[in-house]
Structures are given as structure tokens and as C-alpha cells.
Amino acid sequence: xxxxxxxxxxxxxxxxxxxxxxxxxxxxxxxxxxxxxxxxxxxxxxxxxxxxxxxxxxxxxxxxxxxxxxxxxxxxxxxxxxxxxxxxxxxxxxxxxxxxxxxxxxxxxxxxxxxxxxxxxxxxxxxxxxxxxxxxxxxxxxxxxxxxxxxxxxxxxxxxxxxxxxxxxxxxxxxxxxxxxxxxxxxxxxxxxxxxxxxxxxxxxxxxxxxxxxxxxxxxxxxxxxxxxxxxxxxxxxxxxxxxxxxxxxxxxxxxxxxxxxxxxxxxxxxxxxxxxxxxxxxxxxxxxxxxxxxxxxxxxxxxxxxxxxxxxxxxxxxxxxxxxxxxxxxxxxxxxxxxxxxxxxxxxxxxxxxxxxxxxxxxxxxxxxxxxxxxxxxxxxxxxxxxxxxxxxxxxxxxxxxxxxxxxxxxxxxxxxxxxxxxxxxxxxxxxxxxxxxxxxxxxxxxxxxxxxxxxxxxxxx
Amino acid sequence: xxxxxxxxxxxxxxxxxxxxxxxxxxxxxxxxxxxxxxxxxxxxxxxxxxxxxxxxxxxxxxxxxxxxxxxxxxxxxxxxxxxxxxxxxxxxxxxxxxxxxxxxxxxxxxxxxxxxxxxxxxxxxxxxxxxxxxxxxxxxxxxxxxxxxxxxxxxxxxxxxxxxxxxxxxxxxxxxxxxxxxxxxxxxxxxxxxxxxxxxxxxxxxxxxxxxxxxxxxxxxxxxxxxxxxxxxxxxxxxxxxxxxxxxxxxxxxxxxxxxxxxxxxxxxxxxxxxxxxxxxxxxxxxxxxxxxxxxxxxxxxxxxxxxxxxxxxxxxxxxxxxxxxxxxxxxxxxxxxxxxxxxxxxxxxxxxxxxxxxxxxxxxxxxxxxxxxxxxxxxxxxxxxxxxxxxxxxxxxxxxxxxxxxxxxxxxxxxxxx
Numbered sequence: 039x040x041x042x043x044x045x046x047x048x049x050x051x052x053x054x055x056x057x058x059x060x061x062x063x064x065x066x067x068x069x070x071x072x073x074x075x076x077x078x079x080x081x082x083x084x085x086x087x088x089x090x091x092x093x094x095x096x097x098x099x100x101x102x103x104x105x106x107x108x109x110x111x112x113x114x115x116x117x118x119x120x121x122x123x124x125x126x127x128x129x130x131x132x133x134x135x136x137x138x139x140x141x142x143x144x145x146x147x148x149x150x151x152x153x154x155x156x157x158x159x160x161x162x163x164x165x166x167x168x169x170x171x172x173x174x175x176x177x178x179x180x181x182x183x184x185x186x187x188x189x190x191x192x193x194x195x196x197x198x199x200x201x202x203x204x205x206x207x208x209x210x211x212x213x214x215x216x217x218x219x220x221x222x223x224x225x226x227x228x229x230x231x232x233x234x235x236x237x238x239x240x241x242x243x244x245x246x247x248x249x250x251x252x253x254x255x256x257x258x259x260x261x262x263x264x265x266x267x268x269x270x271x272x273x274x275x276x277x278x279x280x281x282x283x284x285x286x287x288x289x290x291x292x293x294x295x296x297x298x299x300x301x302x303x304x305x306x307x308x309x310x311x312x313x314x315x316x317x318x319x320x321x322x323x324x325x326x327x328x329x330x331x332x333x334x335x336x337x338x339x340x341x342x343x344x345x346x347x348x349x350x351x352x353x354x355x356x357x358x359x360x361x362x363x364x365x366x367x368x369x370x371x372x373x374x375x376x377x378x379x380x381x382x383x384x385x386x387x388x389x390x391x392x393x394x395x396x397x398x399x400x401x402x403x404x405x406x407x408x409x410x411x412x413x414x415x416x417x418x419x420x421x422x423x424x425x426x427x428x429x430x431x432x433x434x435x436x437x438x439x440x441x442x443x444x445x446x447x448x449x450x451x452x453x454x455x456x457x458x459x460x461x462x463x464x465x466x467x468x469x470x471x472x473x474x475x476x477x478x479x480x481x482x483x484x485x486x487x488x489x490x491x492x493x494x495x496x497x498x499x500x501x
Numbered sequence: 502x503x504x505x506x507x508x509x510x511x512x513x514x515x516x517x518x519x520x521x522x523x524x525x526x527x528x529x530x531x532x533x534x535x536x537x538x539x540x541x542x543x544x545x546x547x548x549x550x551x552x553x554x555x556x557x558x559x560x561x562x563x564x565x566x567x568x569x570x571x572x573x574x575x576x577x578x579x580x581x582x583x584x585x586x587x588x589x590x591x592x593x594x595x596x597x598x599x600x601x602x603x604x605x606x607x608x609x610x611x612x613x614x615x616x617x618x619x620x621x622x623x624x625x626x627x628x629x630x631x632x633x634x635x636x637x638x639x640x641x642x643x644x645x646x647x648x649x650x651x652x653x654x655x656x657x658x659x660x661x662x663x664x665x666x667x668x669x670x671x672x673x674x675x676x677x678x679x680x681x682x683x684x685x686x687x688x689x690x691x692x693x694x695x696x697x698x699x700x701x702x703x704x705x706x707x708x709x710x711x712x713x714x715x716x717x718x719x720x721x722x723x724x725x726x727x728x729x730x731x732x733x734x735x736x737x738x739x740x741x742x743x744x745x746x747x748x749x750x751x752x753x754x755x756x757x758x759x760x761x762x763x764x765x766x767x768x769x770x771x772x773x774x775x776x777x778x779x780x781x782x783x784x785x786x787x788x789x790x791x792x793x794x795x796x797x798x799x800x801x802x803x804x805x806x807x808x809x810x811x812x813x814x815x816x817x818x819x820x821x822x823x824x825x826x827x828x829x830x831x832x833x834x835x836x837x838x839x840x841x842x843x844x845x846x847x848x849x850x851x852x853x854x855x856x857x858x859x860x861x862x863x864x865x866x867x868x869x870x871x872x873x874x875x876x877x878x879x880x881x882x883x884x885x886x887x888x889x890x891x892x893x894x895x896x897x898x899x900x901x902x903x904x905x906x907x908x909x910x911x912x913x914x915x916x917x918x919x920x
Contacts, residue, residue, distance in 0.1 A: 375659055440642045442665070467637030467665055 041146075043069045045369060046160050046169040047176055048152045048314065051078020053346025053358030054176035055136050060363045062143040064370040066171065070145055071152035071162055076136040077129075078178055080355040086132050087203050088223050090125035092387050095230030099389065103426070118208040118231045125203065154315035158341045161315075172343055172369050175321070175329060176358070177310040179347040183303045189215070189276040195283050196276070196301045199224065208233045209300040213285055215273060216305030217244035219386040222256065224302055226388040229265050236266040236296060238287060240305070243269050245386060249398040249447040251433060256449065259390060259429055276301065309348045324350070333376075335365045343369075357382045381464050385454040390429045393457035396445035396464060399435060408438040412470070412494025416450045418501050419489075420481040427451030432486040434460075434470060436494040441469030452483050459487055470494050504553035506575040508568050511540060511547040512830045518542055518549075519567040519702060520574065525557045531577060538574070543706040544797065544833060546826040553577045567702075636663035643668045648824045650793060703795040714854050718773075719893040722852050723901050727912045729868050729883045735915040743810060751885075752788070752842045753813040755865055758911040759840055760784045760804035761918055766904035770837050771895050772858035778895055779858075787836030787856060788816060790823040797823050798856060800836045844868060850886040860895035863908075864888040885912075 045061045047054045050072035061068040075082050101111040140147050150162040158169040181198035183191040191198050208231035214221045217239035229235045243253040257267050271289035285296040309327055320339040322330045329337055329344040337344050343365050346358030367374040386392040402409045415431045416422035430450030437444055446460040463473050474491040478484050492498045508518045519541040525531055536548040555577040562574040634651040640663045644651045656663035739749045763770040763784050772779040784805040787798035799819035822828045841853040844867035853864040866886040873882040891901040911917050
């Protein structure tokens with residue numbers, strides 16, 4: 039069976055399904071090819087289920103600390119299996135939601151693995167489908183192990199997030215390799231479920247892409263909670279046994295042996311560019327393996343576009359979603375707002391949460407920018423004191439001459455929600471003064487943003 | 502009774518005016534003395550004020566439109582009064598008196614017999630407000646600091662909004678000039694072989710004024726090179742002393758030294774007045790300032806009597822006003838001698854055109870390190886070239902040379918300025 043569409047999208051993850059909906063809205067006949075569940079990694083084995091588990095972890099911690107708030111919860115028992123089952127339900131609901139959206143927008147969903155053919159065609163099994171306007175590649179990425187040091191993912195003792203999300207029981211001990219967003223979140227989850235967690239990071243600090251002050255705040259918080267944090271560490275060798283893994287870790291000039299029940303690999307992701315016919319269609323990849331795209335997201339092969347993780351960093355669902363909208367609007371002959379890749383918020387949903395946008399202070403220094411940092415700690419915020427979420431701060435980096443918000447860094451409760459005030463401000467080129475002039479409700483966590491803006495101007499009120 | 506609102510002569514040389522912006526709209530109540538509109542004259546943007554109380558009616562000139570002095574631009578009706586199609590009933594107001602009289606009389610003559618201007622009723626749809634510019638807060642701030650007119654910037658943001666990147670130019674290796682380079686608002690390059698752009702008021706004035714200078718005035722030029730080593734040291738020391746109370750620039754030092762040298766060389770501090778020469782006892786130095794689309798010479802009055810700090814502050818203030826086109830006529834007329842500086846553009850030496858009726862102008866080049874023989878030794882010294890343009894009808898070769906020699910000595914020995 040062969041069919042024709044205006045637009046064919048390979049991959050039904052966040053970038054692909056958003057592109058499909060926008061494409062259909064713009065009146066183009068659209069098909070999405072998905073080999074697994076709609077929603078991709080994000081909905082099924084990424085963003086969504088981890089947020090469900092993190093909330094379970096949050097409740098566990100809340101109940102343990104409830105006595106101070108006048109509530110006796112007794113001995114708190116946790117069951118990872120139950121939390122996991124709940125997270126699966128959440129994922130399934132979301133995946134079904136995407137299915138519903140495909141139907142609602144009359145997008146054809148083709149189940150199976152697609153392979154690109156020249157002439158804007160995609161083969162799925164024995165069928166060939168032709169795109170009149172464009173083929174959009176949105177095949178995403180997957181976790182990767184470190185086979186070179188003996189840590190190939192064996193799905194029992196050496197696992198990735200893919201397996202961690204389906205465990206029936208929290209392991210007794212867990213070493214997490216990589217302290218980026220994934221590593222930080224699983225450390226938070228498993229520690230709350232009673233696992234002894236060791237967090238190992240090769241770079242000198244955890245959350246290496248965030249502002250150093252955010253990294254320091256999280257390292258302090260995790261250590262206080264009893265999570266072992268080893269930054270600047272090199273895993274020299276890993277030996278995976280039947281029910282344990284031995285790691286040789288070199289840090290601070292000394293080598294230590296670590297024996298854990300499970301190792302969770304959380305060091306980077308690999309893009310899905312193999313076996314989809316890229317070379318045959320003339321689609322080239324960069325040195326780092328991403329698909330080469332121009333400013334309009336077109337690949338080196340005319341008529342073939344790429345969006346989401348395969349099209350390059352940052353590998354974040356919301357960046358792919360925006361690319362999905364932009365590419366289809368371009369195909370429909372519209373003039374979409376250019377994507378500002380320097381204005382993509384980054385969020386780690388561990389506790390306390392970490393959210394940032396724009397440049398870190400180190401990047402400001404590297405670029406020799408004339409900047410001023412304004413800070414405000416949640417310990418001085420009335421709302422945060424009330425809820426007991428006094429960890430963390432808001433830090434704004436302001437250009438000295440014009441007041442441009444060069445970067446914003448938030449550590450604390452609800453940081454993932456608060457950051458958007460600054461995303462809107464930066465997208466519209468508001469300066470710290472416009473942010474401060476907007477009246478912030480009292481008492482709210484968001485007041486810390488206005489206070490940090492004031493601090494950068496040298497006139498903080500509440501501190 | 503309705504009162505006509507005329508395009509008034511807001512400066513001594515003004516012959517026509519462009520309504521830059523209406524502050525009041527048709528139907529607005531106005532009071533005597535209130536600003537009705539901003540008018541761009543040949544020199545600056547000035548306020549056109551109400552000469553009667555009432556209601557503004559029959560606005561006949563749209564923003565951006567140029568009309569001759571004496572034209573009726575609107576009518577002020579008494580409250581409750583309905584006004585007819587023509588309203589040239591009251592005599593025009595006397596022009597604002599300022600400066601020398603000749604042209605002013607001309608203006609009055611034009612206006613004593615005003616043509617009965619037929620005031621067309623305003624079209625139902627008011628002309629779109631060209632003064633409203635879409636720009637992000639950051640872009641607004643950057644434009645303000647850089648003295649860029651946002652109206653001239655093409656916006657690339659949503660809905661044609663001017664954003665940061667529209668104001669950022671390709672990075673230049675040269676140090677940024679201390680003021681914006683004259684940017685004539687040229688239209689986008691078109692397919693036609695050429696584009697005709699009407700002269701703006703300031704351009705017309707420059708054309709007229711300079712043609713009455715270099716042509717009729719017998720110019721001659723004198724150049725000297727000045728050792729600026731000690732002046733540089735003195736400047737550094739002064740700025741250290743001043744701290745955040747301001748900064749003294751080389752230009753301020755040249756202005757001060759020129760003013761002092763003119764005090765002892767009165768022959769150069771003079772105006773050529775056709776049948777007589779006016780030798781000035783006061784020293785008022787005109788300072789050429791590049792502005793968007795041209796240049797203007799605000800005046801530092803009695804510069805010989807002012808301290809360097811005062812000159813520095815005043816020069817900064819006047820330059821800023823000039824760039825914002827907010828100079829009042831008394832701030833750019835009456836110079837007895839001028840200084841023009843292109844040193845910040847790495848110009849070694851140039852000749853400036855005399856600003857009549859003045860008899861001379863000093864053109865200041867950049868300060869460059871050069872090998873110089875001093876006490877039989879070759880050493881590196883900071884040097885600066887000065888070129889004086891003289892009106893030979895007033896200044897002879899030796900007269901100009903003597904003045905220039907004093908100026909040179911003063912700059913080379915800045916302590917002499919204290920004598």
C-alpha cells in the first residue's frame with residue numbers, strides 16, 4: 039500500500055507530534071511514523087514518568103518532616119513498585135492524550151520503523167509513503183552506556199533510566215554515573231525510597247552546565263541529606279557481577295573501590311541516526327553525530343528537515359517542540375519568529391529544583407561581558423519560610439550598561455515554574471527594571487525574582 | 502474669536518519649519534503658553550506654543566510636513582465657538598525675537614501680508630502616528646544611550662519591532678567614536694540608478710552656510726605640530742583629581758588654550774562685517790559637534806574665563822543637547838572663533854571651513870606617538886597637528902602664525918594656562 043501526504047514525520051516524540059499537529063492545523067495532510075508509543079522518550083520513559091516519581095519522593099520527604107509542621111504521620115513506609123505503577127499510569131494517560139490529539143487533528147499515524155528513501159519517500163515495512171512537501175526527521179535520542187570501561191548496560195546490575203523507570207523495588211545501593219539532570223533526579227528519587235546513593239560526576243562539579251552557585255547549593259543539599267557526591271571523579275573500571283557491581287573510582291588523587299547493588303548510567307545520550315537511510319538520501323551529520331541543518335531546519339538534502347534531539351543540542355523536549363512548530367510554519371509559507379536558542383530554559387526537577395536561562399556567570403566572564411550579579415536567597419522570602427522551602431536563591435546576571443538580563447539562575451522550590459517570568463522577559467528584551475517594575479504578589483516565591491533584580495541595581499529592599 | 506496658529510520663526514535663520522510632532526490634537530483644550538507641537542527648524546527641534554486659550558481646531562499640517570514661516574497650521578477656537586473653513590482673521594504674532602535682525606525683518610515682512618490660507622478640514626482618519634515606534638525596552642535603552650533615532654531603524658522582531666540585534670553593528674576593531682557618526686537617513690538601496698532624497702532642514706542650512714564661506718572668503722591655512730606629552734600628563738592628573746566629578750578631554754584642553762591664546766591675540770578674535778571688522782573683547786568658542794544628518798557648533802561662552810572642569814561639563818552637556826536636537830538658538834549662535842576636532846577618527850590633519858562671520862577656525866588632528874629628536878636623542882612623543890583656517894580679510898599670515906605659536910606654547914606647557 040502506498041500513500042501520499044504533504045508532510046511525513048519520522049518519529050512521534052515531542053518534536054514530531056507537535057510538528058504533526060501544527061502541520062495539520064495549517065491545512066497540510068500529515069502522517070507520523072512511530073515504531074513504539076506516541077509521545078516518545080519524553081512521555082513514556084523520560085520527562086513525564088520521572089516527574090511522577092519525583093513527586094512520590096517529595097511526599098515521602100514531606101511526611102518525614104511533617105512533625106515539625108504539627109502533623110504526625112507515624113513511620114513512613116515507601117514502596118517503589120507502587121510509585122512506579124502510578125508513574126506508568128501517568129505516562130499511559132499522556133501517550134493516549136497524544137493519540138487523541140492525532141485523531142482530533144486528522145493526522146495519520148503509521149506504526150512501524152521508517153526508512154528514508156530518495157524522492158521524499160519513507161518506507162515502512164513493505165509500504166512506501168511519499169511526501170509532497172517535506173519529510174521531517176524527528177527520531178530523537180537514547181541512553182548510552184560506557185562499554186569501554188566495562189559498564190555496558192546489561193539491564194540488571196548496570197541499568198539506564200529506561201530500566202530504572204520499571205524497577206519493582208528500589209535497590210539497596212546505587213551508584214549513579216553522571217550528575218546532569220537525569221543523574222540528579224534519580225539520586226533524589228531513590229534516596230527518598232531508602233536507597234544508599236552515590237553520585238559520581240567526571241567534571242569538577244555536579245550539574246556542570248549550570249551556574250557554579252547552583253551546583254554548590256545542590257551539592258550542599260544532597261550531602262546534608264546523606265547522598266554521597268563525588269565530583270571530579272573518573273570511573274577507571276567497572277566489574278559487573280550477578281548481583282553487584284564493583285567500581286574503581288579515582289578522585290582527589292586517590293582511588294577508591296565502591297561496591298553497589300546497581301549502577302545507573304546517566305552520562306549522555308546518543309542520537310538515533312542509524313538505519314534510517316540518511317546517507318542514501320544525502321542527509322549529512324556533524325562531527326558530533328547530529329544531523330546538519332540550516333537556519334530553516336532543512337538538512338543537506340532538499341525536502342528533508344530535522345527537528346528535536348537529532349537536530350542538535352540542547353536536547354530538550356521543549357526545544358524540539360518549538361522546532362516542530364517553526365519547521366511546519368516555514369513549510370506552510372509563513373514567517374515564524376526565529377527560534378532563540380540562547381533563550382531555552384533548562385530545568386532539573388530534583389529537590390530543591392534548579393532552573394536557568396541564558397548565560398552562567400562563568401560564560402559572562404569568558405565573553406568578557408560587563409555584568410553585575412543580583413542575588414536573593416529564599417531564606418529571606420516570607421512565603422518560602424512559611425512552606426519550609428528556604429533552600430536556594432534567585433540569581434540574575436545583568437548587563438551593566440543597558441540592564442539586559444544576561445542570565446537567570448534559580449535554585450529552590452518551584453524554580454521550574456518561576457523561571458518563565460524570566461523567559462518572557464528575555465524573549466521580549468525586558469531589562470531588570472521592567473521585571474522589577476512589574477508588581478509581584480506578596481507573599482510569593484516569585485518576589486525573590488524582583489528582589490534579585492533590585493539587588494542587581496543596588497537597591498534590594500528585603501535584605 | 503478664533504486665533505490662527507502660525508508657523509513661527511523660531512530661530513533667526515528659520516524660513517520654514519517641519520512639524521515633527523503634535524502635542525495637542527484636534528479638539529484638545531489649550532492654554533496660552535502650552536506647547537502645541539514640536540517644530541524642526543534648520544537648527545533644532547523647538548516648541549510651537551499656543552498664543553490664546555481655547556480649543557485646537559482645523560489642524561492643517563500633518564506630522565512630518567514642512568510649511569513656510571507664516572503659514573497657518575491650525576486654529577484656536579474660543580470654547581464653544583464653531584469655526585469656518587478659513588480663519589485668517591487675527592494678525593500673525595510677532596516672531597520670537599532673538600539674534601541679529603536682518604533675516605528676522607524678512608520674516609516679519611512675509612508675515613505681515615499672510616496669504617489667506619484655506620484650512621482644509623482634517624480627513625476623517627488622522628494621519629498614522631509616525632512618532633510611535635515599536636521597540637523592545639532593551640532596544641529603547643540602547644538607542645537612547647547611543648543617540649540613535651529608533652524611527653530610522655528597521656525592526657526585525659515580531660510585527661517589525663526594533664530589537665537588540667537591529668542596533669548591533671558588525672564589531673569594529675577601531676575604538677568607538679565618542680559620538681555617533683553622522684548618519685544620513687538614506688533609503689534602502691533600490692533598483693533605480695539613483696535615489697533622490699529631499700534636503701532636511703539642517704542639510705539645507707549647512708549647504709547655504711558653507712557656500713557663503715569657502716567661496717567668498719579668501720581662506721588660507723597654517724599648520725603646526727604640537728607636543729602633547731605634558732598636556733597628556735596634566736590631563737591624566739586632572740582626571741584623577743576630578744574622580745567621578747567629570748572628565749577633561751583633550752578637546753576641552755584645546756578649547757581652553759585657544760580661548761586664552763585669543764585673549765592675547767585679539768586680531769584673530771574678530772568678525773568680518775562687510776564695512777567694518779568687529780574685534781571681540783569676549784571669547785566665545787564654537788565647538789563643532791557631529792549630529793545625525795549633519796553638524797552644529799554649540800558655543801562655550803567666555804571660555805577664557807572658565808575652568809577646564811567647567812568647560813568639560815559644559816561641552817558634554819551641549820554635545821548631548823546637540824545630538825538630541827534640543828539646542829536653543831542662544832546656545833549655537835554668537836561664537837567668535839571655532840574649534841573642530843576629528844582626532845577621534847584618526848585624522849592626522851585637515852582644514853576646516855570658516856563659520857562666517859568668524860575669522861578663524863582651528864582643525865584638531867589625532868594625537869599620535871612619533872619619533873622626535875629631543876636634546877639630540879630620538880624619543881617617542883605624543884604629537885598633535887593643528888591647522889588654522891584664516892579669513893585673509895581679517896587675519897594676515899604673520900598675525901595667524903603668532904596666534905598659533907602662542908597656542909602651541911600653551912599646549913606644550915599647560916602650566917602656562919594658569920598664568
